[in-house]
Amino acid sequence: xxxxxxxxxxxxxxxxxxxxxxxxxxxxxxxxxxxxxxxxxxxxxxxxxxxxxxxxxxxxxxxxxxxxxxxxxxxxxxxxxxxxxxxxxxxxxxxxxxxxxxxxxxxxxxxxxxxxxxxxxxxxxxxxxxxxxxxxxxxxxxxxxxxxxxxxxxxxxxxxxxxxxxxxxxxxxxxxxxxxxxxxxxxxxxxxxxxxxxxxxxxxxxxxxxxxxxxxxxxxxxxxxxxxxxxxxxxxxxxxxxxxxxxxxxxxxxxxxxxxxxxxxxxxxxxxxxxxxxxxxxxx
Numbered sequence: 001x002x003x004x005x006x007x008x009x010x011x012x013x014x015x016x017x018x019x020x021x022x023x024x025x026x027x028x029x030x031x032x033x034x035x036x037x038x039x040x041x042x043x044x045x046x047x048x049x050x051x052x053x054x055x056x057x058x059x060x061x062x063x064x065x066x067x068x069x070x071x072x073x074x075x076x077x078x079x080x081x082x083x084x085x086x087x088x089x090x091x092x093x094x095x096x097x098x099x100x101x102x103x104x105x106x107x108x109x110x111x112x113x114x115x116x117x118x119x120x121x122x123x124x125x126x127x128x129x130x131x132x133x134x135x136x137x138x139x140x141x142x143x144x145x146x147x148x149x150x151x152x153x154x155x156x157x158x159x160x161x162x163x164x165x166x167x168x169x170x171x172x173x174x175x176x177x178x179x180x181x182x183x184x185x186x187x188x189x190x191x192x193x194x195x196x197x198x199x200x201x202x203x204x205x206x207x208x209x210x211x212x213x214x215x216x217x218x219x220x221x222x223x224x225x226x227x228x229x230x231x232x233x234x235x236x237x238x239x240x241x242x243x244x245x246x247x248x249x250x251x252x253x254x255x256x257x258x259x260x261x262x263x264x265x266x267x268x269x270x271x272x273x274x275x276x277x278x279x280x281x282x283x284x
Contacts, residue, residue, distance in 0.1 A: 040233050047239040049078030057084045062277045081106055081240035094254055100274040101248040105241030107183040108165055116156040123150040126177040147177045162263040164249040164271040173282045184238040188222040
């Protein structure tokens with residue numbers, strides 16, 4: 001009679017069924033850990049090298065009338081997103097400076113926000129149908145040939161500069177209407193501020209534990225490119241897009257130059273001229 005009470009009608013004691021369930025649960029946990037570990041190992045793999053590097057532009061020598069040009073050094077590293085940087089100086093007093101930069105597709109807005117810059121979009125002339133948007137505050141000039149996003153950047157020091165951006169195709173350096181902000185590298189949730197540097201856990205961290213923990217999570221989220229799977233360490237973070245280039249023209253405002261229009265016109269002219277020479281040289 002006592003034997004029948006312990007089997008519950010199945011012939012297997014309750015204790016044995018519990019042991020089996022525990023064994024299956026342990027096996028499932030081991031399998032989950034193994035899969036997780038495999039994903040994290042895969043996520044730590046190095047990104048593939050870029051097929052287009054700064055060496056491919058060694059013979060490109062742009063010349064703009066009225067400006068002296070100088071190429072700034074860029075490391076010939078197959079994992080270096082930057083491939084070309086030129087600095088143009090006009091013989092004015094004070095001298096006007098404009099910089100043209102080409103880098104494998106990256107999100108300039110978020111990149112500069114991480115460095116503590118305030119970034120404001122002034123104008124966007126992109127249109128999916130290839131036409132220019134004439135309802136965004138001012139009409140684009142008739143001689144503008146590139147879809148652009150125009151930005152005003154304020155450095156932590158208070159210096160202002162105008163930035164023109166266009167996303168180019170890597171194959172032929174032709175312009176696209178892609179929004180630079182859609183590029184996932186280095187997409188961030190919010191800027192951290194130029195004065196904050198993660199230093200790990202220290203005694204001073206205990207003075208404001210909640211605030212410092214939130215900053216730690218925000219920095220980790222930013223480093224994860226705002227991607228939950230990257231945040232958990234099971235997905236490789238996005239890198240610069242090898243199929244496109246972010247083409248930038250930067251015109252710092254001169255001392256005492258309160259009107260943005262002068263700097264915008266300066267950057268606009270260089271943006272068009274530099275791209276024309278780059279496009280013609282690349283496709284010759």
